[in-house]
Amino acid sequence: MQRVKQKIRPLVLIAALIATLAASGWTYLQSTEVEADLLVSTKARAAKKHHAEANKSPLSNNGITDTTSSLEPRHFDQNLASNPFAASNWQPAPPPVNTTPAYIPPPAPTAPNFNYVYMGKLEQATGLWLIYLSKGEQFFSVAKGDIFDNNYRFEGTCE
Missing domain, CATH: 1.20.5 (Single alpha-helices involved in coiled-coils or other helix-helix interfaces)
Incomplete structure (x- = not known):
């Protein structure tokens, strides 16, 4: 086998x-x-x-026009002849970039830095609270509605 x-x-x-x-x-x-x-x-x-x-006569074409005679001759591209392996891009050009900046809303207002240190609080006999704050060498005792350091108004505590 x-x-x-x-x-x-x-x-x-x-x-x-x-x-x-x-x-x-x-x-x-x-x-x-x-x-x-x-x-x-x-x-x-x-x-x-x-x-x-x-043998062409004016009536012999029956109304048909010759479109091949209206074609433009091809143009020789010297760049392709010098480098036949050059990269070619057949994609359409990208749309133009919009140079006008988009509307950017202004930032939301923020409070200035609060450079005060909480020292404590004291409840008075009237039920009003006194809050003790310090800023460097300065000390402040404030109650609800007081203005201190010529810039801030104390509106109360969260309690």
Whole structure:
């Protein structure tokens, strides 16, 4: 059984090689026939066009205009010729950037820094609270509604 497989394998490989070469040759012959047909038909078309232009009368085009004569010739780009591997970008240009700044609302007002240290509180006999504050070497005793340090008014405590 092994001997039969060893004899058949080379024959199968040779048959596959012959089939591949035959298919390649047939493809090559078909492509040359198509190229020859294209060449003949191009020459025939050019001759027919030349003959038509020679015998052209104003009424012969039946209202059809020739648009190929209005095409502009292609322009040669020297940059592409000098570097054929240069990067090309076919994307449309980005929209222009809006240079006017967006409206930024002014910041919310904030209270100035409160540089006072709480020292304590004392409840008076009338039920009014006195709050003791210090700022550096200065000491203040304030009650509800008092103005101290010429800038601040004490409005009360959270209790």
